[in-house]
Amino acid sequence: MLKRFIPKQYVPTVFDISIQGLKDAGIHYIITDLDNTLVAWDQANATEELEAWFTHLRKEGFTIAIVSNNNEKRVKAFAEPLNIPFIYRAKKPLTGGFNQALKLLNGRKEEAVVIGDQLMTDILGANRGGYNTVLVVPVKPSDSVFTKFNRIMERRVFSAMKRKGLIEWDQIDSRKR
Numbered sequence: 059m060l061k062r063f064i065p066k067q068y069v070p071t072v073f074d075i076s077i078q079g080l081k082d083a084g085i086h087y088i089i090t091d092l093d094n095t096l097v098a099w100d101q102a103n104a105t106e107e108l109e110a111w112f113t114h115l116r117k118e119g120f121t122i123a124i125v126s127n128n129n130e131k132r133v134k135a136f137a138e139p140l141n142i143p144f145i146y147r148a149k150k151p152l153t154g155g156f157n158q159a160l161k162l163l164n165g166r167k168e169e170a171v172v173i174g175d176q177l178m179t180d181i182l183g184a185n186r187g188g189y190n191t192v193l194v195v196p197v198k199p200s201d202s203v204f205t206k207f208n209r210i211m212e213r214r215v216f217s218a219m220k221r222k223g224l225i226e227w228d229q230i231d232s233r234k235r
């Protein structure tokens with residue numbers, strides 16, 4: 059059961075993901091969460107650094123889609139100016155949103171990676187769907203009640219995985235990214 063929560067990689071921020079590493083793994087499609095993965099949950103638009111990252115990824119041959127549990131208004135306002143296709147109200151950890159995104163990109167699952175900041179939604183869902191996964195540390199602690207509950211569960215899952223020797227890393231605190 060715990061194995062479903064193990065991300066393939068765990069990094070402080072999306073900028074720490076090795077682009078060469080993705081290429082070497084045959085990855086061409088990036089399916090990413092929005093809130094607290096790309097920007098803080100309460101930040102409307104991409105930062106300059108993030109825009110530059112997307113530009114670089116595209117130059118390197120990657121295509122990108124956003125899969126978010128948030129509503130249409132939020133996800134559309136963020137993704138449209140960047141020309142990134144998106145799925146909103148994805149109901150992660152259900153796997154449908156990831157599969158829809160892959161279809162939008164016309165991609166193959168083996169060539170896709172899912173990036174997210176939550177074990178209970180992003181990583182659990184992506185693993186269930188058979189995707190490669192990268193967990194990032196949340197950009198900013200969230201205030202939503204639902205996310206707070208998920209975070210409590212997440213801390214338990216993290217320490218259980220560590221205790222059982224399933225992962226080697228400790229959970230990184232948002233403030234220490």
Ligand SMILES: [Mg+2]
Pocket residue numbers: 091092093094095174175176
């Ligand atoms: Mg998130």
